[in-house]
Amino acid sequence: MEECAEVTKDASKALRFGLDNKYQGTFPAERLAEELDDLIGVREMLTDRGVIRGPSLEAIAAKKQKVIKYMAHDHAQIEDLDDERTNRNDDEPRRF
Numbered sequence: 001m002e003e004c005a006e007v008t009k010d011a012s013k014a015l016r017f018g019l020d021n022k023y024q025g026t027f028p029a030e031r032l033a034e035e036l037d038d039l040i041g042v043r044e045m046l047t048d049r050g051v052i053r054g055p056s057l058e059a060i061a062a063k064k065q066k067v068i069k070y071m072a073h074d075h076a077q078i079e080d081l082d083d084e085r086t087n088r089n090d091d092e093p094r095r096f
């Protein structure tokens, strides 16, 4: 649980400051990578002790596909918004 919280914190810092902008002496990308390493280490310990099963390669592949799908959807929406802004006629009332 502690490692999950640390990943959340450093992912939030990366979103706020950018992955490659130094924050408190280190780069958020490096801090996030370190916390993900910690989390993977804890996961391996739980698996090694038989507390939880090992990683499911199928589930990991499915998650990657889902993220790719949603990222493509988000990018399409952003492009639609950019097109709307580019083609906006300032004389027309705005749609909200």
Ligand SMILES: [Mg+2]
Pocket (backbone or CB within 6 Å): 003, 006, 034, 035, 038
């Ligand atoms: Mg940690």
